[in-house]
Amino acid sequence: MSRSGVRRGPALRARLAAHAAAVLALAALVPTPTRAAPGPAPSGGVAVELVRNFWDLVGSEQQDARRARPEPQAIQPAPEGTPPVDLSDLSRPSDVERRLGTALAPRDGAIRVTVPGGFARLGDYRIGSTEPVEGHLLVVRGDADVYGRLHGNLVTVDGDVIVHPGALVSGDILALGGEVRDMGGEIGGEVRTLRSTTIAAPPRAEAPEPGVLATVGRRLAGVFGVFLTLGALGFGLVMFARPNLEVISDTVSHSFGRAFVTGLLGQILVIPTFGMLIVGLVLSVAGILLLPFAVAVYALLVVVGALGGFLAVAHAMGETYTRRRMALGAMIGSPNSYRYLVIGLGALAVLWLAWSVFGWVPLAGDLIGGAAFLATWLLATAGFGASLLSRAGIRENFAGRLIPPEALTDEYLWATPQFGVPAARRPGGRTPTRGL
Amino acid sequence: MRRLALAALTLAAGATSVSAQSMRTFTTFRQLHGETRLDADLDYRAGGLRIAPGRTGELYRMNASYDEDRYFPTSSYDAARGAVSLGLRPAGEGGLRVISRRQLRQDANVAFSPTVDLDLDLTLGAVQADIELGGLSLSELTMQAGASQAVIRFSSPNRSRCRAAEITAGAAELTVLGLGNSRCDRFELEGGMGKVTLDFGGAWTSSTQAEIKMAVGELTLRLPRNAGVRLTLDRFLASFDPAGLVRAGNGFQSPGYERAERRLDIQVTTAVGGVKVEWDGPESRR
Numbered sequence: 001m002s003r004s005g006v007r008r009g010p011a012l013r014a015r016l017a018a019h020a021a022a023v024l025a026l027a028a029l030v031p032t033p034t035r036a037a038p039g040p041a042p043s044g045g046v047a048v049e050l051v052r053n054f055w056d057l058v059g060s061e062q063q064d065a066r067r068a069r070p071e072p073q074a075i076q077p078a079p080e081g082t083p084p085v086d087l088s089d090l091s092r093p094s095d096v097e098r099r100l101g102t103a104l105a106p107r108d109g110a111i112r113v114t115v116p117g118g119f120a121r122l123g124d125y126r127i128g129s130t131e132p133v134e135g136h137l138l139v140v141r142g143d144a145d146v147y148g149r150l151h152g153n154l155v156t157v158d159g160d161v162i163v164h165p166g167a168l169v170s171g172d173i174l175a176l177g178g179e180v181r182d183m184g185g186e187i188g189g190e191v192r193t194l195r196s197t198t199i200a201a202p203p204r205a206e207a208p209e210p211g212v213l214a215t216v217g218r219r220l221a222g223v224f225g226v227f228l229t230l231g232a233l234g235f236g237l238v239m240f241a242r243p244n245l246e247v248i249s250d251t252v253s254h255s256f257g258r259a260f261v262t263g264l265l266g267q268i269l270v271i272p273t274f275g276m277l278i279v280g281l282v283l284s285v286a287g288i289l290l291l292p293f294a295v296a297v298y299a300l301l302v303v304v305g306a307l308g309g310f311l312a313v314a315h316a317m318g319e320t321y322t323r324r325r326m327a328l329g330a331m332i333g334s335p336n337s338y339r340y341l342v343i344g345l346g347a348l349a350v351l352w353l354a355w356s357v358f359g360w361v362p363l364a365g366d367l368i369g370g371a372a373f374l375a376t377w378l379l380a381t382a383g384f385g386a387s388l389l390s391r392a393g394i395r396e397n398f399a400g401r402l403i404p405p406e407a408l409t410d411e412y413l414w415a416t417p418q419f420g421v422p423a424a425r426r427p428g429g430r431t432p433t434r435g436l
Numbered sequence: 437m438r439r440l441a442l443a444a445l446t447l448a449a450g451a452t453s454v455s456a457q458s459m460r461t462f463t464t465f466r467q468l469h470g471e472t473r474l475d476a477d478l479d480y481r482a483g484g485l486r487i488a489p490g491r492t493g494e495l496y497r498m499n500a501s502y503d504e505d506r507y508f509p510t511s512s513y514d515a516a517r518g519a520v521s522l523g524l525r526p527a528g529e530g531g532l533r534v535i536s537r538r539q540l541r542q543d544a545n546v547a548f549s550p551t552v553d554l555d556l557d558l559t560l561g562a563v564q565a566d567i568e569l570g571g572l573s574l575s576e577l578t579m580q581a582g583a584s585q586a587v588i589r590f591s592s593p594n595r596s597r598c599r600a601a602e603i604t605a606g607a608a609e610l611t612v613l614g615l616g617n618s619r620c621d622r623f624e625l626e627g628g629m630g631k632v633t634l635d636f637g638g639a640w641t642s643s644t645q646a647e648i649k650m651a652v653g654e655l656t657l658r659l660p661r662n663a664g665v666r667l668t669l670d671r672f673l674a675s676f677d678p679a680g681l682v683r684a685g686n687g688f689q690s691p692g693y694e695r696a697e698r699r700l701d702i703q704v705t706t707a708v709g710g711v712k713v714e715w716d717g718p719e720s721r722r
Contacts, residue, residue, distance in 0.1 A: 182467075190465070190513050192462070192463065
């Protein structure tokens with residue numbers, strides 16, 4: 001056995017043990033029907049037994065569904081004043097279904113319906129070969145087995161019609177939520193089936209309120225998904241537009257107040273500016289032609305500004321935290337922009353994670369949610385403002401406005417004293433800032 | 437980490453709600469009880485439609501999947517007249533409402549007994565239709581098509597003689613194949629605008645007359661080589677290429693028209709568009 005194999009051995013054994021435990025637990029959970037043969041299975045292992053139990057379970061469920069049908073009984077006529085259900089014309093099955101839906105609504109816990117020139121049954125109903133039936137027949141929540149003769153129309157609701165050899169239905173047949181099986185009998189009229197009716201379905205129970213665990217799980221999944229998406233976008237930004245991201249990040253770090261105020265003003269003016277843009281374009285023919293593109297570009301710029309700014313804030317937070325740790329002597333493997341983003345987004349997610357976990361707690365949950373929203377809005381506003389101030393990271397000198405570019409040395413950046421020894425400006429590039 | 441991601445994906449998948457159009461299935465049929473003729477009226481307003489010969493023991497059958505929010509199925513048989521009315525009709529008074537292609541997911545399969553004389557009246561709306569009438573006993577065909585795309589086939593000869601086939605098409609793309617198998621004494625087409633292809637191929641058993649009126653569009657006539665053809669053309673801004681037909685009097689005719697045992701007389705009236713002539717089968721048979 002190789003060394004790696006030796007190392008994998010315990011893990012493999014643990015995994016096998018876990019699988020075996022899962023199978024045993026499943027075997028214990030799946031109920032064994034009482035009619036199953038006693039004693040051990042003649043052959044096969046747990047898996048065979050499980051499969052057998054599964055099909056037994058499926059079979060018993062199907063039988064349960066059959067048993068769920070009501071006991072065969074006559075449906076009493078509806079009280080006076082209730083409109084009857086005329087089954088003499090079945091040419092419009094949708095209309096018949098609508099009328100039956102109204103008529104079959106339980107009153108005082110019982111179904112009552114009047115069928116002019118006929119009668120109604122609840123549950124399975126069979127017409128024997130020696131008992132001709134006169135009039136229209138309505139069968140609710142049951143199958144209609146016809147062996148004999150029915151002189152009239154036949155309607156089933158949530159049940160099948162089976163016309164056996166030698167049987168006769170002189171009129172039309174309509175199966176609502178069932179099917180018609182012609183086994184060789186004679187059907188004088190038309191046969192119609194309309195699937196998936198909900199007339200006789202039991203009233204749908206109100207969906208239960210989700211439990212605390214479900215709520216927490218759903219919120220955690222949501223927060224996880226959102227920040228995963230933000231992380232993916234941020235990684236893309238670092239990969240393809242790192243200089244811009246760094247400039248915006250520096251702007252936030254150095255001019256947070258101004259970035260916030262600018263972002264606030266930007267939020268207020270974003271719609272009026274859009275209106276002015278539209279009006280300005282509408283005034284000229286060329287502008288009208290450009291209008292769709294201008295609208296799309298404007299919306300795109302706003303989204304990019306807000307999202308990029310927010311990610312830049314996360315970048316700045318992560319960078320500040322990392323450098324402070326390094327200043328304290330911690331060894332950081334690779335202090336780069338990807339790490340900054342992950343740390344920053346993680347910090348931003350903390351409040352939302354707290355809300356996910358404790359959001360269900362009365363009052364405290366609302367407070368945590370409000371705080372998370374407020375913090376996110378504040379940082380997003382500052383990020384948006386920084387995007388505007390630095391022109392989406394193009395105007396790179398703004399980030400160092402309060403600090404001379406000469407002061408942005410490696411020593412400064414690596415948390416040496418604030419006014420450390422100025423370093424020479426590196427040729428050919430922008431002033432080295434943070435990040436790699 | 438991987439388990440966490442899997443759990444998140446599972447949760448996300450579970451949280452996704454799927455909305456579906458409210459489609460229902462409707463089936464209707466009638467056993468054959470010795471009927472010899474059937475007057476069928478099929479009104480189908482939107483969706484896909486297929487018509488074909490059915491089982492010998494059934495007079496007719498329709499299986500339809502329809503949008504119950506917009507349509508309702510109809511199926512009514514009048515034993516005294518030997519007439520059936522089938523179809524999907526729009527619910528409400530709004531008439532035809534084609535909102536999106538999702539609506540066209542409606543689908544219907546209609547079959548008629550091949551042994552009874554069938555008088556078929558079709559009313560089609562926004563329909564994609566594939567109609568196979570070959571093998572039926574068609575005695576008369578009337579069809580009104582709106583914004584339809586329809587293919588009518590006579591893949592095999594009509595089992596009985598057909599008095600007439602009359603088709604009115606609005607903005608449609610219509611193709612009729614194997615008209616020679618239809619055994620119709622008279623064929624009439626009135627088209628608004630669109631593209632119409634008429635294939636007069638098939639087993640011609642008698643002479644017939646065809647009258648075609650097209651307002652705007654392209655008309656393609658695929659003519660048989662085993663029958664004499666005479667084409668009378670009344671056109672305004674329509675192009676025409678005789679493609680082998682020779683001028684005779686006020687019309688064009690195939691070279692052997694006078695001697696032909698079975699003749700096809702076509703009268704075309706068209707305003708804007710073009711009339712294109714093609715020949716069915718290899719030239720050697722001509």
